[in-house]
Amino acid sequence: DAGVTQSPTHLIKTRGQHVTLRCSPISGHKSVSWYQQVLGQGPQFIFQYYEKEERGRGNFPDRFSARQFPNYSSELNVNALLLGDSALYLCASSLIREDYEQYFGPGTRLTVT
């Protein structure tokens, strides 16, 4: 069975641009969470989506938004990119919202120049 997939693998953007990152959860998983991991730090929680609704939000500005589609895949959008947005963006899926075991994807490495 396929694990969590994310695209693209790497991305280079310029300050002020917009970016969309994509995540496909494990088949049957209905909950998707997004994390930002700056180099040398632990992941920071951005969003949790369950059954296409936002169920949790971390301490990130409104430039960050996300959505979940009927097939449970998800997009993370970041507007007006800043140099500080350069990070590894991780997506994780779980079967249900209360499922403690999250499965992480390989991440998307975003570089903002």
Place this chain on the structure above:
Amino acid sequence: AQKITQTQPGMFVQEKEAVTLDCTYDTSDPSYGLFWYKQPSSGEMIFLIYQGSYDQQNATEGRYSLNFQKARKSANLVISASQLGDSAMYFCAMEGSNFNKFYFGSGTKLNVKP
């Protein structure tokens, strides 16, 4: 506010020896979950072990065990019989009772020496 603290930026251990990675947490939630993840240099996050706040016994998964001391708010990871493949970053994490937020510590880099 929820907070996870890992005070060991880096650790060395000899192959085949045991090692303890420290984690303390702070929360006002009546129930919560505690986790440990491994992140090799490839970047993937690998789930290792879970401890619920109301679990009476310490969690174990193969060579991994979680030393849970609720009164001290600590959730240390013990790796027995270290292997070279255990060299990686290790993150402690916590989920609150609403299951809608997840908090990671800053990580500990473990190096296993042959």
